[in-house]
Amino acid sequence: MTQSTTRTSSVPPLPPPKERRRLREAKAMTEKQVAEALGVTQATVRSWETGRTSPQGRRREAYARLLEGYAAELDEKKRAKRKRRSKSPETAATARPVAKTEAAGTAAPAPAPAPAPSRKKPLNRRPVRTVQADSRSRQNAQRRKEKAAALAGAAAAEAAKLTPAQAFDELYAYASPALVRQTYLLTGRRTLAQESVERAFHLAWHRWPEVAVDRDPAGWVRGAAYDYATSPWHRFRRAHRHPDPPNGERAGRALRKALLDLPPVYRRTLLLYDGLGLDLPETAAETEATTPAAANRLLHAREAVAERLPDLADAHVLHERLRELTETVSAPAVASAPAVRVSSERRAKFWTRAAIAVTVLIIGATAFTVVTAPRQYEPTPAPGQRVGGVPAPMGPQKLSRQDLNLRAKLRDVPMNGPERLVPRIP
Incomplete structure (x- = not known):
């Protein structure tokens, strides 16, 4: 008992799914390389990083130690960068004359005033905005997210x-x-949007112990709702084959139409990144794609929107318009929370009873087969074979064609013979 407890305590904790993906990408490792290092498949590593499954046993221990090593190496690199910044050439050049002056016992001369910054206006050039530039410009937003996460942690403590x-x-x-x-x-479908959100919350209540400890429960539900809404099976439903007509909403109608003309994957990436303000790794993790793939989807989606709406060619303007649209667009109201919980429990009971019924049916069919099956082996009779040297049967048998012809001839011949050969009817 003591050895198992010691071993469990020595195993480092496994970070959340998004942190696993961040550490791997920061180390410039691919999913295939991590899978080969752990002895698993690439799909298994992807499911671990998206949070669909979690490693168990020795694989969990090996995966946790691998991520701990990545985190330690990244921390070492950060410390080295800080040391290099603290020992910059300007600091060293300033420190040397000060040390010489103190050793000579004289007063240090006043440092020369720094040159005044140039007031020359920059050239009026439009910067080329890329995904990387957008990511750098969102550092302040990331800091706000960290503060919000800290507040969310305090709220989670109260929610406990x-x-x-x-x-x-x-x-x-x-x-x-x-x-x-x-x-x-x-x-673009109001009924489908309402149904998707309710189904996502059904799943969240069904798996509440997992959702309650997630770092971003709203993000967990959002991923489930988006997955259900973008399922290709909805195209076979008559009510969801075509998007709903605009309901008198003129603001943002052109942008909504441009969004619906995009492929579902591009549409989802653009909505997550520019509409909700997620960073690129989080967008890639939620869409189950690599970071370069998510960046390419985002660029293609922006280009397609810019072709239809030239006013939104600037990424910053597109981001603001999408953010306003996600906050102001009208959508159907959802049911109350108790109704969703009751519906989720009823749905879980129905599928549980259906599974039990199918299991009982399979058990009954198996029992019937066991009871009615033959107890002993009965070999099938061998096929018949022709035996030679046996005399022809003398009794009545089926006449051949030659016998039939002879009988017909004999029946015809007596009519022309003597009268005594012709039978008479008494």
């Missing part, structure tokens, strides 16, 4: 005092209205 139903109701009241608007922009 709530019951699961109360915590779910708060999450539903906070995230459901925005999710319905976002899903409506993603699909």
